[in-house]
Amino acid sequence: xxxxxxxxxxxxxxxxxxxxxxxxxxxxxxxxxxxxxxxxxxxxxxxxxxxxxxxxxxxxxxxxxxxxxxxxxxxxxxxxxxxxxxxxxxxxxxxxxxxxxxxxxxxxxxxxxxxxxxxxxxxxxxxxxxxxxxxxxxxxxxxxxxxxxxxxxxxxxxxxxxxxxxxxxxxxxxxxxxxxxxxxxxxxxxxxxxxxxxxxxxxxxxxxxxxxxxxxxxxxxxxxxxxxxxxxxxxxxxxxxxxxxxxxxxxxxxxxxxxxxxxxxxxxxxxxxxxxxxxxxxxxxxxxxxxxxxxxxxxxxxxxxxxxxxxxxxxxxxxxxxxxxxxxxxxxxxxxxxxxxxxxxxxxxxxxxxxxxxxxxxxxxxxxxxxxxxxxxxxxxxxxxxxxxxxxxxxxxxxxxxxxxxxxxxxxxxxxxxxxxxxxxxxxxxxxxxxxxxxxxxxxxxxxxxxxxxxxxxxxxxxxxxxxxxxxxxxxxxxxxxxxxxxxxxxxxxxxxxxxxxxxxxxxxxxxxxxxxxxxxxxxxxxxxxxxxxxxxxxxxxxxxxxxxxxxxxxxxxxxxxxxxxxxxxxxxxxxxxxxxxxxxxxxxxxxxxxxxxxxxxxxxxxxxxxxxxxxxxxxxxxxxxxxxxxxxxxxxxxxxxxxxxxxxxxxxxxxxxxxxxx
Amino acid sequence: xxxxxxxxxxxxxxxxxxxxxxxxxxxxxxxxxxxxxxxxxxxxxxxxxxxxxxxxxxxxxxxxxxxxxxxxxxxxxxxxxxxxxxxxxxxxxxxxxxxxxxxxxxxxxxxxxxxxxxxxxxxxxxxxxxxxxxxxxxxxxxxxxxxxxxxxxxxxx
Numbered sequence: 001x002x003x004x005x006x007x008x009x010x011x012x013x014x015x016x017x018x019x020x021x022x023x024x025x026x027x028x029x030x031x032x033x034x035x036x037x038x039x040x041x042x043x044x045x046x047x048x049x050x051x052x053x054x055x056x057x058x059x060x061x062x063x064x065x066x067x068x069x070x071x072x073x074x075x076x077x078x079x080x081x082x083x084x085x086x087x088x089x090x091x092x093x094x095x096x097x098x099x100x101x102x103x104x105x106x107x108x109x110x111x112x113x114x115x116x117x118x119x120x121x122x123x124x125x126x127x128x129x130x131x132x133x134x135x136x137x138x139x140x141x142x143x144x145x146x147x148x149x150x151x152x153x154x155x156x157x158x159x160x161x162x163x164x165x166x167x168x169x170x171x172x173x174x175x176x177x178x179x180x181x182x183x184x185x186x187x188x189x190x191x192x193x194x195x196x197x198x199x200x201x202x203x204x205x206x207x208x209x210x211x212x213x214x215x216x217x218x219x220x221x222x223x224x225x226x227x228x229x230x231x232x233x234x235x236x237x238x239x240x241x242x243x244x245x246x247x248x249x250x251x252x253x254x255x256x257x258x259x260x261x262x263x264x265x266x267x268x269x270x271x272x273x274x275x276x277x278x279x280x281x282x283x284x285x286x287x288x289x290x291x292x293x294x295x296x297x298x299x300x301x302x303x304x305x306x307x308x309x310x311x312x313x314x315x316x317x318x319x320x321x322x323x324x325x326x327x328x329x330x331x332x333x334x335x336x337x338x339x340x341x342x343x344x345x346x347x348x349x350x351x352x353x354x355x356x357x358x359x360x361x362x363x364x365x366x367x368x369x370x371x372x373x374x375x376x377x378x379x380x381x382x383x384x385x386x387x388x389x390x391x392x393x394x395x396x397x398x399x400x401x402x403x404x405x406x407x408x409x410x411x412x413x414x415x416x417x418x419x420x421x422x423x424x425x426x427x428x429x430x431x432x433x434x435x436x437x438x439x440x441x442x443x444x445x446x447x448x449x450x451x452x453x454x455x456x457x458x459x460x461x462x463x464x465x466x467x468x469x470x471x472x473x474x475x476x477x478x479x480x481x482x483x484x485x486x487x488x489x490x491x492x493x494x495x496x497x498x499x500x501x502x503x504x505x506x507x508x509x510x511x512x513x514x515x516x517x518x519x520x521x522x523x524x525x526x527x528x529x530x531x532x533x534x535x536x537x538x539x540x541x542x543x544x545x546x547x548x549x550x551x552x553x554x555x556x557x558x559x560x561x562x563x564x565x566x567x568x569x570x571x572x573x574x575x576x577x578x579x580x581x582x583x584x585x586x587x588x589x590x591x592x593x594x595x596x597x598x599x600x601x602x603x604x605x606x607x608x609x610x611x612x613x614x615x616x617x618x619x620x621x622x623x624x625x626x627x628x629x630x631x632x633x634x635x636x637x638x639x640x641x642x643x644x645x646x647x648x649x650x651x652x653x654x655x656x657x658x659x660x661x662x663x
Numbered sequence: 664x665x666x667x668x669x670x671x672x673x674x675x676x677x678x679x680x681x682x683x684x685x686x687x688x689x690x691x692x693x694x695x696x697x698x699x700x701x702x703x704x705x706x707x708x709x710x711x712x713x714x715x716x717x718x719x720x721x722x723x724x725x726x727x728x729x730x731x732x733x734x735x736x737x738x739x740x741x742x743x744x745x746x747x748x749x750x751x752x753x754x755x756x757x758x759x760x761x762x763x764x765x766x767x768x769x770x771x772x773x774x775x776x777x778x779x780x781x782x783x784x785x786x787x788x789x790x791x792x793x794x795x796x797x798x799x800x801x802x803x804x805x806x807x808x809x810x811x812x813x814x815x816x817x818x819x820x
Contacts (some may be wrong), residue, residue, distance in 0.1 A: 339669075343673055343676070351677075352676070352677075359680075359684050363684075363688060367692075371699060380698060381698070382699060383697050384696055385695045387691070387694060387695040388691040389691075391687065391691040391694070392691050395687060603756040604736075
């Protein structure tokens with residue numbers, strides 16, 4: 001089976017290589033047969049990679065510990081769900097999974113677009129296959145999943161217990177779907193540059209791919225935060241860890257692209273910038289994959305000692321050279337058709353929003369890569385901690401929020417101050433009122449005040465935007481309020497879906513602000529009947545609980561939660577001691593409400609005296625992060641739904657490209 | 664000329680934004696740079712005040728050197744890079760993965776008694792985790808459980 005898997009990968013390398021070469025030459029000499037052959041090779045590559053995955057999963061499920069990968073990441077007792085997830089627990093398996101997702105996207109692109117986008121498709125296929133070839137090369141020669149062991153151990157080492165969590169099982173696939181999805185817009189951008197067909201077809205065609213990737217990447221990041229929160233037991237959800245940052249950076253640049261592309265659509269401006277954003281997002285997704293898989297940054301050891309490091313560096317370099325070369329070559333074609341002349345216009349808010357987002361991305365990238373950069377420049381690794389990221393990120397977030405409050409009410413081209421003042425009155429009033437209320441209730445934390453005030457500002461503008469839109473439609477069509485509201489949304493899915501996404505982001509900001517500015521913590525070592533307090537809660541140890549399961553032994557402390565003398569619930573934090581000999585893992589218990597989370601960890605237990613050491617956190621408003629995440633998902637879905645208006649625009653764009661002078 | 668497509672007002676604000684950003688960047692970087700060294704590198708650089716006071720040091724726990732006092736949270740131990748050793752004190756809850764032989768990363772400064780006073784401690788089990796997502800997550804878990812910083816993700820500070 002292992003040999004079969006290796007064979008599949010080698011054959012996939014051959015077919016992907018053929019797809020790349022045939023497609024390129026088919027495009028050069030305009031040979032339909034070669035192009036067709038390349039497209040078929042893409043399908044074949046998908047099939048072969050799928051077979052390799054089936055082979056690896058088969059080996060995992062049949063407990064073949066003579067295979068290094070299976071022995072390292074699985075064991076006999078591992079539940080079936082996590083045996084599936086073992087595919088992406090290690091480096092080579094996750095690269096295999098990465099390739100599979102890329103091949104799947106390629107197949108979708110080929111099936112959807114080979115008839116519709118004949119001009120661009122050959123180069124798109126070449127690019128997608130080129131990326132596939134790189135990762136298959138890694139799999140065939142450097143990070144080989146089907147390597148055997150000379151002596152098979154009786155049982156595998158199993159999966160890290162902390163990864164045995166449903167969120168963790170879906171968090172990596174989500175991130176990968178996002179990372180890999182960014183290859184599709186990149187491929188179309190390269191195709192547009194190579195063919196010189198740089199008008200709007202390429203980004204209209206890939207808009208949905210971009211939104212899907214952006215959305216999945218964002219969901220993946222949130223799931224990772226949630227997992228960290230419920231599983232890792234340190235009371236937080238985000239720590240500016242290199243791997244978290246690696247997924248956040250392309251998300252930021254893609255966010256920037258999704259905004260600035262609207263300017264290109266309407267005004268044919270910022271075209272070089274948009275191309276660059278798509279290329280950057282792709283490069284960052286490759287870099288992110290590398291950082292995630294190699295652990296190179298958290299290690300004190302030199303970058304060059306990572307086995308896949310030089311390959312990745314080479315591939316990234318090649319991508320930079322090709323894309324920048326093409327971009328410079330086509331610069332004359334990418335001239336803006338309009339001038340950005342008014343400072344007070346929606347265009348300029350988009351421009352600043354983009355600068356801020358890309359600036360934020362650059363800051364996170366710089367902070368993340370700083371150990372590598374300092375090692376290269378000064379021969380010693382220097383790390384930068386969370387304070388760096390926070391110091392830069394907080395002001396940028398505030399600025400972006402201000403823009404997103406102003407942007408929807410500012411007119412395109414040139415806004416008249418009078419009109420703007422009229423529209424901004426209500427949202428601005430809401431912000432002032434909210435601030436006054438918070439100060440009256442005794443809030444003194446400056447950052448939190450600013451953050452909540454701006455949140456109120458954005459929410460107010462967004463809500464007013466829905467109201468104004470509905471009112472205008474009602475006046476024009478004489479529909480009833482509800483019908484007008486629904487039809488308004490239905491006809492402008494992108495616009496209003498986008499607003500809902502803004503609301504989701506604001507809720508996340510509110511949650512992050514509350515849980516960082518007003519966090520409380522306390523710890524104590526308690527015997528039975530003793531109590532300690534954190535915030536307004538008092539926690540009393542009722543009893544020590546121990547439970548035995550086939551997989552592990554659980555030892556925990558049951559505590560009564562008292563709020564103002566009344567018992568409002570019990571919590572049972574504890575530790576799992578695994579029979580497979582893995583390290584014990586803490587099981588936190590959380591009393592979660594919309595107002596705050598009471599988060600309790602048992603950090604130690606002294607069996608002689610029967611005393612448990614506990615740590616408690618109060619995380620105010622933390623639930624709003626996850627609620628905001630759901631709102632964000634909802635908004636993104638809505639924006640992704642088929643939109644008649646958009647379909648018409650895309651068809652028109654394509655027609656223009658076919659007959660440049662007809663329209 | 665590409666810039667002529669933007670009005671001067673916009674160009675000026677873009678430049679202002681970039682400058683503001685650079686200042687923010689410089690301040691942020693200056694305040695949070697920490698050298699990341701092996702035990703040997705750290706001992707060689709001792710006394711160099713130009714490197715700042717806080718350091719991150721990587722090494723392995725010397726087996727049998729972990730000392731704990733009953734009733735007191737934390738531990739004393741020695742860490743090594745294979746040739747030289749550094750005594751460390753840590754005053755917070757130790758992670759589950761902190762055992763004899765595990766790879767640790769400590770952050771802190773050298774105390775007046777010549778011991779390294781660690782404020783954070785990350786530990787990685789001897790053989791269990793590779794440098795993969797799994798290892799990273801385990802490491803992170805232990806780091807953050809121990810870091811005990813009130814606000815590891817605080818935008819406010």
